[in-house]
Amino acid sequence: MSCPARSFYNRSTSAVARELIGNKLVRTISTWKRSKTRRLSGLIVETEAYGYLDDEASHASMGQTSRNSVMFGPVGRAYVHFTYGKHFCVNVSARSSKRKAGAVLIRAIKPVEGLDIMRQFRKRDEIFSLTSGPGKLAQALDISDKLNGIDVTNPASQLHVESGINIQTIASSRRIGITRAIGKNWRFFVSNNPFVSRF
DNA sequence: CGCTCGATATTCT
DNA sequence: GAATATCGAGCGA
Helix, strand or coil: CCCCCHHHHCCCHHHHHHHHCCCEEEEEEECCCCCCEEEEEEEEEEEEEECCCCCCCCCCCCCCCCCCHHHHCCCCEEEEEEECCCEEEEEEECCCCCCCCCEEEEEEEEEEECHHHHHHHHCCCCHHHCCCCHHHHHHHCCCCHHHCCCECCCCCCCEEEECCCCCCCEEEECCCCCCCCCCCCCEEEECCCCCCCCC
């Protein structure tokens, strides 16, 4: 399967956020036995765009720091950050050439491959709570800050994005879990599906 | 079901 | 000190 090219991420973050819906987030891990590789994957069903100085809710809004440096680097890289003292969130760096920083948060995926392994990482069986939230999907795919900065346009990367299906029913809304810049409707999700985080 | 609230580390004021 | 791109246990209906 092919990966969206780097140029895919070289557009406005809101456009990238919308078009990432329907693509596949893939995590490859080596199992403890016989160093065999396994694929964990899911269809991206919910995203949020985060901008630069124009977006007070973005980690990049106050300039470059050690935490958000991936948002300022090449597009198509994973920006993994730790939040609320417990959880990791997975983003992909993206922006048009006119901006200096930006990223798209992946908020939810629909599990496709490796559900048994996801259940082990999540320590629960219910399929709808496996990956229906940014912290949940990071845990289900065993994603931590060790993967920060990885190139998601490379199919050999342990975390990458593969081209998927075209989704017709994409809706947008305010972003979730933020208090600033709530006027921007930069959350995109597949309407009428049970795998998104919430409405 | 739905709501409230504590956990818990990093960043910002 | 306060806030945070979250989650799930515990409660009441």
